[in-house]
């Protein structure tokens with residue numbers, strides 16, 4: 001089966017061609033201009049998607065050495081995401097499917113991330129423990145199959161990626177926060193500042209707002225208001241390293257609890273924050289400790305990408321799910337594959 005995937009939920013336009021297990025093309029156009037505004041501007045994002053999407057589809061097909069006639073199905077992100085941005089990719093894909101009489105699969109973006117480990121050569125196996133950490137979500141899940149997902153916990157306030165972005169802004173590192181904190185942390189001492197790790201009622205839930213406030217208080221008391229006085233580089237590096245250490249510890253603590261409580265075959269770390277090297281290392285070590293197979297997608301498949309959307313579309317078709325062009329699933333914010341909760 002050959003699937004064309006289209007993703008446009010935020011600030012990446014991406015088009016992929018997936019043939020069975022093989023990614024033939026995965027083109028990603030990142031809207032770097034948002035850097036000037038300190039965050040994503042939704043209206044500008046939608047316009048940039050419109051400008052690039054046709055070219056990207058043509059280029060992806062050319063790279064895959066494939067024509068539209070050879071495509072069996074088209075999968076597109078239906079939500080969650082920025083509504084205007086989603087509309088561009090979703091309506092483009094749906095129109096194309098209608099014109100070319102292809103199967104059309106609306107894909108939940110988070111489900112795309114959850115199963116992105118399957119784009120790796122060495123595939124995860126079910127039951128699969130998934131730590132999904134992105135700009136908008138922090139979820140600990142057990143996938144029993146492609147259509148049965150159990151949510152163990154989620155963040156009660158900020159997502160992990162959001163915490164990286166906000167702390168980076170707070171200390172003057174700017175946007176995008178995750179990679180900048182990681183780079184500064186490499187030169188810092190992670191044991192320098194003992195930032196707190198939240199202890200919550202919900203056994204598998206996460207919270208990052210207390211940690212974020214704690215960084216703010218530290219910066220205020222040690223250096224005055226961050227806007228007024230730049231923080232010396234050595235201190236900045238220590239703050240970044242200590243903050244990153246606290247996030248990684250908070251995430252891994254819950255994964256370890258789950259490994260102790262449930263029968264797990266393999267584990268996967270996914271989403272934009274899965275690009276973080278400290279987190280990747282710690283997740284791998286945890287897998288080694290519990291003798292579990294660990295699958296962490298390569299960096300290209302951690303942030304937003306259409307390969308994961310194409311894969312999710314393919315896995316739903318293979319699971320016997322059917323979709324009709326007539327039922328408009330947009331905007332499809334909720335996933336029907338969560339068996340004990342809604343996403």
Ligand SMILES: Nc1ncnc2c1ncn2[C@@H]1O[C@H](COP(=O)(O)OP(=O)(O)OP(=O)(O)O)[C@@H](O)[C@H]1O
Nearest residue numbers: 134135136137161162178179182272273275276304
């Ligand atoms: N090396 C890194 N370390 C930590 N965080 C990172 C790193 N690289 C990227 N991130 C974070 O990943 C997030 C982006 O991930 P992603 O693109 O999956 O999120 P999103 O699509 O905006 O949100 P969602 O998938 O929840 O809708 C940002 O918050 C970014 O700071």
Ligand SMILES: [Mg+2]
Nearest residue numbers: 134135303304
């Ligand atoms: Mg995402």
